[in-house]
Amino acid sequence: MATFQRFFLISFPLFLVLLLSAPSLEAQNTALPRTFQGISLGMSRDALKATLSENKLFRNKVAQDDLLTLIPPSPRDENTLEVDGVPRGFIRRAFFELHDEQVFTMSFVMDTALVDHYSVFMSLVNKYGEPSFLDPKRTVWQSDETWVAIERPLTVKYIDLGVFNVLIAGANAQQSANAQRREDFLNEF
Numbered sequence: 001m002a003t004f005q006r007f008f009l010i011s012f013p014l015f016l017v018l019l020l021s022a023p024s025l026e027a028q029n030t031a032l033p034r035t036f037q038g039i040s041l042g043m044s045r046d047a048l049k050a051t052l053s054e055n056k057l058f059r060n061k062v063a064q065d066d067l068l069t070l071i072p073p074s075p076r077d078e079n080t081l082e083v084d085g086v087p088r089g090f091i092r093r094a095f096f097e098l099h100d101e102q103v104f105t106m107s108f109v110m111d112t113a114l115v116d117h118y119s120v121f122m123s124l125v126n127k128y129g130e131p132s133f134l135d136p137k138r139t140v141w142q143s144d145e146t147w148v149a150i151e152r153p154l155t156v157k158y159i160d161l162g163v164f165n166v167l168i169a170g171a172n173a174q175q176s177a178n179a180q181r182r183e184d185f186l187n188e189f
Contacts, residue, residue, distance in 0.1 A: 030127055032128055032142075034160070045102075057091050058084065058086065079097060080097050081096045082095050090110060090114050092110065093109045099163050104159065104163035104164060104167075108155065112153070116154070117150065128141050129141075137151060137152050144161070145160070146160065
């Protein structure tokens with residue numbers, strides 16, 4: 001019995017410290033962000049370009065018309081815009097994917113010399129509670145509308161789940177149709 005009492009007297013204060021330092025229930029009820037530095041999921045291409053041209057975290061502070069040449073579409077996809085961060089800034093590069101001329105994903109690659117993974121993680125935990133998913137490559141917070149993740153190398157991503165789920169369903173339907181056409185072709189022999 002004395003051993004249990006000693007264990008309790010030592011462990012209970014530690015338990016209280018851990019309990020009191022845990023994120024509050026208020027933080028867990030805060031809606032996930034859909035905006036970063038004035039850039040929002042659902043924003044039009046033109047509004048995105050205007051916001052990027054005025055934002056101090058990104059290069060190329062020029063008139064909106066000139067921004068077209070400074071942020072060309074990615075060679076991979078005309079619906080992806082890439083922009084560099086300012087020298088010695090927290091963001092090295094940002095990527096924006098558009099569907100129907102609206103932003104549905106935003107990815108911000110951080111400069112790890114200026115900001116670290118743990119600080120970003122703790123900031124999100126303190127604001128939005130414990131993550132929905134955690135593994136060595138990715139930490140994810142998810143609501144019905146939004147997916148926010150920290151990935152390695154240090155990148156913060158925002159995804160509009162409504163648009164993303166529609167695109168996935170379309171891709172799955174196309175894959176099913178392709179499989180059926182292949183099956184029909186093979187049945188001809």
